[in-house]
C-alpha cells in the first residue's frame with residue numbers, strides 16, 4: 001500500500017508526504033503535466049530547478065507514440081525521460097472519450113489514433129497493463145467520461161467507471177503480484193471518482209471507490225472552480241482520510257489550487273500553465289498579463305520582482321516581449337519556466353500557510369490581489 005503521512009490537518013485541508021519508490025512528494029503539490037513524457041518547452045533539469053516534485057504523463061499519448069514497449073525497454077518512464085523523481089500516469093480515458101470516433105461497449109473502447117487513423121482498442125485490463133509497462137509510480141484507473149453534462153449520461157458513465165474499476169483493481173493485483181515475484185519496484189493504483197456536478201452521484205462514486213481499497217484517489221471530470229468547494233466537501237468527507245487524493249486536470253487558476261487544497265486534495269496537475277505560457281499569458285501576483293502587449297516594449301523590469309525563477313531573475317519584460325514578437329523558441333522556454341514555477345510555488349506556499357495556521361489569511365490576501 002502506498003505510504004502517505006499526514007503532518008497537519010485544518011478542516012478538510014491537510015499537509016502530508018506521499019512516499020513513492022522514486023522519492024517523496026510533499027503535499028499539497030502541483031504535479032507537472034508531462035503528457036508525452038515531456039513538459040512542453042522545459043527540460044527535466046529546468047523542471048527540477050523550478051521546484052517541481054513530480055510529473056504526470058498520459059497513457060493514451062504514450063500508447064500511440066512511442067508505444068509502451070519502447071518505454072519499458074528504456075527501463076520505465078523515469079529512466080526514459082530522465083526524471084528521477086515521482087511519476088504519475090493518467091489512464092488517458094479523458095483524451096480517448098474526447099475523440100470524435102469512439103465506440104464504447106461494456107468490454108472496451110475502440111478508437112482511431114488522432115495521428116494516423118490506426119485502430120486501437122483499450123480495455124480496463126489493457127490500460128493497467130500499459131501503465132505497468134510505462135512504470136510510473138502512481139496509476140489512474142481507466143474511467144468513462146460522460147458524453148454530456150446530462151444527469152442520465154453522468155450516471156451511466158459513473159456506473160460503468162465503477163464496473164471498470166473492479167476490473168482495473170483485479171488486473172492491477174495480478175500485475176502487482178508478478179512484479180513482486182520478479183523483485184520489481186511497486187506501482188500504485190488510484191481509483192477515479194466521477195459524478196460531474198451532481199453531489200448525490202459524487203457521494204455514490206466516492207463510496208464505491210473507497211470500498212475498493214485502492215492506494216489513493218483521483219477526482220475526475222471537474223472543469224471549473226464553480227461549485228467545486230461543495231463537491232469536494234462531499235467527496236473528501238467520504239474518502240478515507242489516510243489516502244492521498246489527486247484533483248485531475250485542475251490548477252490553471254490559482255483559485256483551483258486554493259479551493260482544492262482547502263477541501264482536502266493533495267496533488268494537482270494541469271496543462272494550462274505551460275499552454276498559456278506558450279501563448280504569452282503570464283502569471284503575476286496581480287493577475288495574468290499578455291507579454292505581447294505593446295506596453296511592455298520599453299519595460300525593463302522583471303515580470304515579477306519577487307519571483308526567483310530563472311526568467312524573472314535574469315530577464316526583463318521588454319526582452320520577453322521582443323522574444324514573443326519575433327517568435328523565438330526561447331520565448332516559450334522562459335515563459336514556461338515562469339508559469340510552471342508560479343503554480344508550483346503557490347502550491348508550496350499553500351502548504352506552508354497550512355503549517356503556519358495562516359491558510360485563510362494567505363488565501364484571502366492572495367486572491368484579493370490576483371483577482372482584484
Ligand SMILES: [Zn+2]
Pocket residue numbers: 303304307308309310311312313337338341
Ligand atoms: Zn518568475
